[in-house]
Amino acid sequence: MxxxxxxxxxxxxxxxxxxxxxxxxxxxVTGFLGPxxxxxxxxxxxxxxxxxxxxxxxxxxxxxxxxxxxxxYEVGALLDAKAVFGRRSAYQHLNWMAQAGGVPxxxxxxxxxxxxxxxxxxxxxxxxxxxxxxxxxxxxALLGDPEILLFDEPVNGLDPEGILWIRNLMxxxxxxxxxxxxxxxxxxxxEETADHLIVIxxxxxxxxxxxxxxxxRSTKSHVRVVSPQAAELAPRLDNAGAxxxxxxxxxxxxxxxxxxxxxxxxxxxxxxxxxxxPQRARLEAAFMETTRDSVEYQAGTPEAxxxxxAEPTQAxxxxxxx
Amino acid sequence: MASSAATLDRSTTRQxxxxxxxxxxxxxxxxxxxxxxxxxxxxxxxxxxxxxxxxIGLAVGSTYDDWNAxxxxxxxxxxxSLAGMAFGSILLxxxxxxxxxxEYSSGMIRTTLAVTPQRGRLLAAKVVLIxxxxxxxTLVITILSLAVGMAILGAYDMPTVSLSDSDVLRTxxxxxxxxxxxxxxxxTFAFLFRSIATPITLVLAVFFAPSMxxxxxxxxxxxxxxxxxPSSAADSLSxxxxxxxxxxxDPAIAAVVVAAWLVxxxxxxxxxxxxxxx
Numbered sequence: 241m242x243x244x245x246x247x248x249x250x251x252x253x254x255x256x257x258x259x260x261x262x263x264x265x266x267x268x269v270t271g272f273l274g275p276x277x278x279x280x281x282x283x284x285x286x287x288x289x290x291x292x293x294x295x296x297x298x299x300x301x302x303x304x305x306x307x308x309x310x311x312x313y314e315v316g317a318l319l320d321a322k323a324v325f326g327r328r329s330a331y332q333h334l335n336w337m338a339q340a341g342g343v344p345x346x347x348x349x350x351x352x353x354x355x356x357x358x359x360x361x362x363x364x365x366x367x368x369x370x371x372x373x374x375x376x377x378x379x380x381a382l383l384g385d386p387e388i389l390l391f392d393e394p395v396n397g398l399d400p401e402g403i404l405w406i407r408n409l410m411x412x413x414x415x416x417x418x419x420x421x422x423x424x425x426x427x428x429x430x431e432e433t434a435d436h437l438i439v440i441x442x443x444x445x446x447x448x449x450x451x452x453x454x455x456x457r458s459t460k461s462h463v464r465v466v467s468p469q470a471a472e473l474a475p476r477l478d479n480a481g482a483x484x485x486x487x488x489x490x491x492x493x494x495x496x497x498x499x500x501x502x503x504x505x506x507x508x509x510x511x512x513x514x515x516x517x518p519q520r521a522r523l524e525a526a527f528m529e530t531t532r533d534s535v536e537y538q539a540g541t542p543e544a545x546x547x548x549x550a551e552p553t554q555a556x557x558x559x560x561x562x
Numbered sequence: 563m564a565s566s567a568a569t570l571d572r573s574t575t576r577q578x579x580x581x582x583x584x585x586x587x588x589x590x591x592x593x594x595x596x597x598x599x600x601x602x603x604x605x606x607x608x609x610x611x612x613x614x615x616x617x618i619g620l621a622v623g624s625t626y627d628d629w630n631a632x633x634x635x636x637x638x639x640x641x642x643s644l645a646g647m648a649f650g651s652i653l654l655x656x657x658x659x660x661x662x663x664x665e666y667s668s669g670m671i672r673t674t675l676a677v678t679p680q681r682g683r684l685l686a687a688k689v690v691l692i693x694x695x696x697x698x699x700t701l702v703i704t705i706l707s708l709a710v711g712m713a714i715l716g717a718y719d720m721p722t723v724s725l726s727d728s729d730v731l732r733t734x735x736x737x738x739x740x741x742x743x744x745x746x747x748x749x750t751f752a753f754l755f756r757s758i759a760t761p762i763t764l765v766l767a768v769f770f771a772p773s774m775x776x777x778x779x780x781x782x783x784x785x786x787x788x789x790x791x792p793s794s795a796a797d798s799l800s801x802x803x804x805x806x807x808x809x810x811x812d813p814a815i816a817a818v819v820v821a822a823w824l825v826x827x828x829x830x831x832x833x834x835x836x837x838x839x840x
Contacts, residue, residue, distance in 0.1 A: 285672075285839070285840075288676050288679075289675070289676075289679045290672055290675055290676065290839065290840040291839040291840070292837065292839060305679055306679040306680070306681075308679065309578065309580075309581065310578040310579060310581050311676070311677065311678075311679055312677055313578045313579075317676055319672060319676075320669060320672060322669065323668065323669030323670055323671075323672050323673055324668060324669075324670055324673065325593075325597070325664055325665075325668040325670045326668065327597050327598065327599070328593075328596050328597060329596070332592070332596035335592055335596070336589045336590075336592040336593045336596070337589070337673070337677050339585060339588045339589035339592055340581075340585055340586055340588075340589035340590075340674075340677045340678050341581065341585075341677050341678075342578075342579035342580070342581040342585050343579075380673065
């Protein structure tokens with residue numbers, strides 16, 4: 241259990257983190273969602289005592305991180321996979337970590353096996369791909385077999401296989417009863433992995449809710465209707481209480497009534513339908529709706545906000561890659 | 563991967579270990595010996611110091627007969643044999659700086675501080691490690707330099723001192739004991755500046771400036787200001803019994819001055835490490 245209370249971090253006049261209060265609970269994957277520059281990494285650094293809060297506190301089972309007698313046994317963190325000294329082998333890197341954390345040497349082989357790096361354990365880290373760096377970072381986080389795991393943008397720059405592996409690992413770690421706290425600016429990634437969401441924008445808490453609630457609450461779902469007799473159908477749907485807008489391709493975007501009801505109305509008036517598709521609100525859409533006012537560097541238009549989150553499966557922006 | 567699930571299962575009765583200074587020191591030792599640059603720097607330090615002493619010995623030995631009587635009379639074989647020492651010391655300073663600066667250049671300091679959040683313990687481990695490595699290297703360098711130096715001087719029938727002479731033994735012990743001063747100043751500067759170039763430049767300036775330019779200052783300045791710099795204080799401790807200089811202090815005072823410098827720089831590193839964001 242991580243308890244964040246009134247946490248703030250100011251850099252001069254900039255409030256990178258602004259009065260955050262939330263808990264991260266065991267047994268589930270908690271997603272930490274926000275656009276680039278929202279304060280996710282700063283918050284995570286404060287959780288493990290790297291940065292000092294301007295105000296407020298973070299405690300891990302009631303203690304501040306710097307007071308933990310055996311921190312590796314409590315918290316494993318992958319904040320920056322590239323933050324390793326390259327002219328060392330993977331094994332040697334894990335070896336100094338294990339020694340510093342009081343972890344028995346036998347555990348190094350175990351974590352290398354878990355992350356699938358056993359065959360390259362003796363190789364210099366310099367030659368590793370980004371995915372291998374991530375795996376090595378995760379191996380380091382798992383060394384102390386900790387109850388709490390923090391991952392900052394773990395899928396950044398990974399190939400689909402790597403992304404799937406990390407997703408499954410996080411779910412498995414949570415199912416073992418651990419606290420898993422994972423940050424991302426990729427909405428669809430959180431939709432796949434997280435059970436609960438902490439959403440922040442411009443350092444402030446926007447939502448602390450389950451994923452399904454977040455989607456339901458934040459946006460209305462709608463039904464897309466294509467009909468050659470749209471002009472006849474629209475007033476009848478309007479009479480039934482629906483709200484209708486017209487999409488660029490001429491389709492009706494209907495909200496307020498269910499797809500089944502629309503089909504029945506059309507049938508009863510012998511109106512032909514070419515498409516009748518309920519559109520489930522995506523987490524992404526919900527997120528954009530909620531953080532519209534809190535995106536840093538906003539150009540002031542909804543299109544600009546949309547651009548920030550366009551094509552979320554593509555390579556991350558430069559800002560987040562270190 | 564089939565066995566992974568089992569290895570991830572956490573036993574609820576698992577006992578947390580007692581992690582103390584020893585674990586941190588051991589870890590810092592592992593970090594040091596698992597990079598090749600450590601060995602390269604130590605090797606160059608020894609080779610440079612001993613090699614230069616040998617070269618200068620050969621040059622001086624071949625011209626000794628042409629020296630006038632007063633120069634021959636003032637020839638001091640112990641400090642002469644340690645002529646290459648300063649160059650070896652530079653490498654040891656670079657090693658000390660690098661053991662801290664490499665953490666910052668790679669970003670590894672964040673992993674280090676996540677694993678060992680007790681800043682004081684980490685700093686103490688770095689200080690002890692750098693001190694021990696520097697002292698061992700200096701012990702080897704001084705013994706080899708004196709042995710090689712005396713052998714060459716002897717071959718040219720120049721004055722020599724036996725390696726078992728009390729002045730020689732005293733020199734070896736004192737040089738070894740004072741050797742960590744500059745590598746430690748460099749390492750603490752690396753904590754302050756988080757880079758390798760600035761600390762090395764600064765510490766070498768502090769290290770060499772007094773011996774190079776000290777004599778240009780009026781005597782009062784040498785006795786009362788320059789003598790308080792770490793280099794002159796350390797030299798008065800280690801070489802005061804074989805050399806003389808206006809910048810040398812009484813050994814007891816010199817020891818206090820050296821200790822004061824260490825307290826200042828290590829204290830500054832501790833405060834910075836505790837308060838500044840990593």
